[in-house]
Structures are given as structure tokens and as C-alpha cells.
Amino acid sequence: MDAKTFGWSGIARLGLVQMSLGAIVVLTTSTLNRVMVVELALPALLPGLLVGVHYAMQGLRPRMGFGSDVGGRRTPWIVGGMATLATGGIAAASATALMATHTALGIVCAVLAFMVIGLGVSACGTSLLVLLAKRVMPERRAAAATTVWLMMIMGFAITAGMAGKMLDPYTPERLIAVTATVSAIAMLVTLLALYRLEGDARPVAAAADAQAKPRFSEALAQVWAEPAARRFTVFVFVSMLAYSAQDLILEPFSGAVFGYTPGESTALSGVQHGGAFVGMLLAAFAGSRFAGRQLGTLRGWTIGGCLASALVLAGLALAGSAGDGGGGWPLRPMVFALGVANGAFAIAAIASMMRLAGEGREAREGVRMGLWGAAQAIAFGIGGLAGAAASDVARWLIGSPGPAYASVFALEAALFVVSAFMAARIGRSGAGEFRIDPSEPVRGSSAPLGDYRVAGAERG
Numbered sequence: 001m002d003a004k005t006f007g008w009s010g011i012a013r014l015g016l017v018q019m020s021l022g023a024i025v026v027l028t029t030s031t032l033n034r035v036m037v038v039e040l041a042l043p044a045l046l047p048g049l050l051v052g053v054h055y056a057m058q059g060l061r062p063r064m065g066f067g068s069d070v071g072g073r074r075t076p077w078i079v080g081g082m083a084t085l086a087t088g089g090i091a092a093a094s095a096t097a098l099m100a101t102h103t104a105l106g107i108v109c110a111v112l113a114f115m116v117i118g119l120g121v122s123a124c125g126t127s128l129l130v131l132l133a134k135r136v137m138p139e140r141r142a143a144a145a146t147t148v149w150l151m152m153i154m155g156f157a158i159t160a161g162m163a164g165k166m167l168d169p170y171t172p173e174r175l176i177a178v179t180a181t182v183s184a185i186a187m188l189v190t191l192l193a194l195y196r197l198e199g200d201a202r203p204v205a206a207a208a209d210a211q212a213k214p215r216f217s218e219a220l221a222q223v224w225a226e227p228a229a230r231r232f233t234v235f236v237f238v239s240m241l242a243y244s245a246q247d248l249i250l251e252p253f254s255g256a257v258f259g260y261t262p263g264e265s266t267a268l269s270g271v272q273h274g275g276a277f278v279g280m281l282l283a284a285f286a287g288s289r290f291a292g293r294q295l296g297t298l299r300g301w302t303i304g305g306c307l308a309s310a311l312v313l314a315g316l317a318l319a320g321s322a323g324d325g326g327g328g329w330p331l332r333p334m335v336f337a338l339g340v341a342n343g344a345f346a347i348a349a350i351a352s353m354m355r356l357a358g359e360g361r362e363a364r365e366g367v368r369m370g371l372w373g374a375a376q377a378i379a380f381g382i383g384g385l386a387g388a389a390a391s392d393v394a395r396w397l398i399g400s401p402g403p404a405y406a407s408v409f410a411l412e413a414a415l416f417v418v419s420a421f422m423a424a425r426i427g428r429s430g431a432g433e434f435r436i437d438p439s440e441p442v443r444g445s446s447a448p449l450g451d452y453r454v455a456g457a458e459r460g
Contacts, residue, residue: 021152024183032093035170061377064127068127069219083120087116092110250268258326299352308341312337
């Protein structure tokens with residue numbers, strides 16, 4: 001770990017950067033979505049595909065992380081990424097406004113803008129997580145992850161509320177002005193939050209790489225050759241696929257099976273988010289208060305969150321199979337429980353990323369974090385659309401909405417069970433060692449959070 005570690009003030013400053021990132025992202029993925037579908041009467045598939053473009057571009061996260069590894073400092077990549085994201089956000093708003101008069105040209109410009117947004121999120125988000133992982137003490141990582149993510153959610157909420165008021169009455173010019181204002185504020189907050197936070201650059205590379213810097217392809221191959229890093233990549237993809245597949249079907253499920261009104265279905269997502277908030281706090285408290293004990297292990301919370309999510313999804317599947325009314329199953333408590341399980345799992349997984357990013361070959365933290373971030377983004381891009389498509393296919397095959405949704409929830413539950421088994425294998429001696437070869441130095445944390453084991457690592 002670098003000499004200068006962050007206290008709570010440093011964690012909060014990085015949280016402000018994440019909040020700024022969330023503020024711009026929510027405008028592009030939510031507000032512009034609504035404008036395209038409602039004000040411009042365009043197909044709902046269009047904003048969905050544009051968001052997919054933004055996720056696809058995040059496949060470049062490993063390359064962004066490699067760039068920050070080589071440079072030795074994360075701040076330039078965070079600032080540059082935020083500037084790129086802000087530019088993309090303004091361009092996306094302008095492209096949306098252009099669609100009102102020149103639809104085809106506006107769509108082409110929007111595709112390019114969302115590509116820029118994906119690049120900005122990749123550069124900023126990856127380096128921010130690496131900086132957080134390298135500068136936060138192990139016993140604070142779960143709490144730090146919770147703090148930063150809750151601040152991002154706060155950025156979502158504040159921006160959505162304020163932008164909603166500022167956009168009325170809607171005009172294309174007002175849309176561009178609001179987006180530009182939010183982007184400028186986000187950029188200013190980022191600059192102030194990062195001012196003198198990181199300090200001077202460390203040596204560019206580890207001693208093993210002092211003679212010649214590797215190419216990106218070599219660095220990526222080195223990280224992929226680490227069994228635990230590779231297993232964690234697959235775990236992130238599978239678990240986030242299960243996590244995101246429910247997004248587009250939970251509200252339609254509540255209406256089709258339980259007879260919820262549109263307002264009640266919308267409120268249901270608030271119940272889920274409230275549960276996620278509780279789950280995050282529980283995982284953060286356990287990770288900080290009981291670090292090093294069984295109750296506070298990252299592995300335990302990751303596995304437990306996956307299994308609890310699977311259990312609740314199995315309950316939703318049974319409710320769907322029961323038909324109209326869900327057979328008396330209590331939907332709101334189940335959705336709240338799903339949120340708690342998802343929140344605990346998500347924070348434990350993010351803290352695990354922070355824990356594992358510094359293990360293995362030195363000066364590859366950015367590549368590892370980028371690899372896992374890319375797996376998460378691709379899973380999110382696929383998950384929502386796959387869940388919705390699977391429910392449509394199942395309804396066509398089965399002919400009844402309840403059992404159709406039940407089949408999708410059952411599949412998600414199975415994915416979470418598989419994820420739990422994957423999480424149990426990561427880092428176990430003999431199965432998930434980080435060592436690339438016997439001559440490769442391995443770094444360990446001085447105060448491990450959780451029960452990951454690194455063969456040959458020295459512990460203080």
C-alpha cells in the first residue's frame with residue numbers, strides 16, 4: 001500500500017467524485033431516455049441500445065487501468081475521464097435535441113456521444129476504484145465502498161430531482177443548458193475534491209519491469225494468468241448478470257401477477273432500493289466492526305448475499321407459478337429482502353475487488369480493476385435486455401405471464417447459486433493462488449479483511 005493512506009475525509013472526497021460521475025450518468029441514462037420516448041415519441045428500444053453502447057465501450061476499462069498503472073498516478077485519469085464524460089453528456093443532450101428536427105443525424109450523433117460517455121466512465125471509474133483500493137486501510141474497505149456507492153446514489157437522486165424541476169417546461173435548449181450546468185458543476189467538484197489528494201507519483205513500475213515496460217497485451221495476459229484474478233472476473237460477470245437481469249422485469253411482474261397499478265409498481269422499486277441501502281450498511285458495519293473474524297469476512301458476506309438473493313428469487317418464482325395474486329406470497333417484503341441481499345452482496349463484491357486489486361504482480365492494479373469493471377459493465381449491458389427477452393420468450397412458449405416470469409426468476413436464482421460456489425473458490429489455497437510462477441513476487445496485505453489467502457504472502 002502507498003505510504004499515504006486515506007482517512008474518512010479522503011474517502012468522502014473520492015465519494016464526491018463518484019457522486020459527480022453519477023450525476024452525469026443519470027442524466028444520460030434516465031432523463032434523455034424519457035425525452036426520447038415521451039417528448040420525441042421514439043421507440044423505447046433506441047435509448048436502450050444507446051445505453052448498451054455506453055456499456056460496450058467499458059470493455060476498454062482494462063486498457064484505461066493499464067495506462068494509469070504505467071503513469072503511476074490515478075488523478076490525471078480521473079480528471080481526464082470526468083472531462084470526457086462531461087463532454088459526452090453535453091453531446092448526448094445536443095444529439096437528443098437534434099433528433100426533434102433531424103432524427104437520423106441526431107441518432108448518429110447520439111451513438112458517438114454515448115461512445116464518449118462510455119470512455120469517460122471507464123477512465124474515471126476504474127482509476128477512482130484503484131486509488132480507493134490502494135489508499136484505504138483493509139479494515140475500512142467495506143465501509144469505504146459503502147460510503148462511495150451511497151454518495152453515487154445520492155448523486156443520482158439529487159440530480160434527477162433538480163433536473164426534473166429545471167427541465168419544466170421542456171424545450172431542447174433547456175435540456176442542453178441543464179446538462180451543461182450539471183456537467184460543469186460535476187467537473188468543478190471533481191477538481192476541488194482531488195486537489196492534492198493523491199500526492200506525488202510513485203515509481204512507474206515494479207522492479208521486475210524496470211528494464212522494459214510491457215505492452216498492454218502482455219500486462220493483460222499476466223493478469224489473466226493469475227488464477228484468482230481470472231476466477232474473480234468470471235464470478236463478477238455471472239453474479240452481475242443475475243443481479244441486473246431482474247431490473248426490467250420486476251415491475252411488469254408486479255403488475256401482471258399481483259395486479260399492481262403503475263404507481264404501485266414504481267413505488268416497489270423504492271422498496272427494493274431501501275432494502276439495498278440496509279444491506280450495504282449491514283455489510284459495511286460487519287466488515288469494519290468484525291474485520292478478521294468470521295462474521296466480517298468478505299467471502300462470507302459475498303457468498304451469503306448470493307445465496308440469500310437466490311432464496312428470495314426462488315420465492316418470487318414460486319409466487320409467479322401460483323398465478324394471479326401470487327398465491328398469497330407477500331411481494332413487498334420479498335422485494336425488500338431481495339434488496340437487502342443484493343446490497344450486502346454488492347458491497348462485499350466491491351470491497352473484494354479493492355482487496356484483490358493489490359494482490360499478485362505489482363503495478364497491475366489498474367489492469368485487474370479494469371478487467372473486473374469491464375466484466376461488470378458487459379454483464380449489466382446483457383443482463384437487463386436478456387431478462388426482458390427471456391420473459392417474452394417464456395411467455396410465448398408457456399402462454400401465461402406468471403409461469404413465464406417464474407422461469408426467469410428461477411434462472412436468476414440458479415445463477416446466484418453458481419456465483420456463490422465461484423466466490424467460495426476464490427483465493428483458497430491451491431485453487432485460487434495469485435502467483436503467476438514460482439519466481440514471481442507476490443504481495444499480501446498487512447491486515448487482511450476477510451479470509452482470502454495468498455500463497456507465500458508475508459503478513460505483518
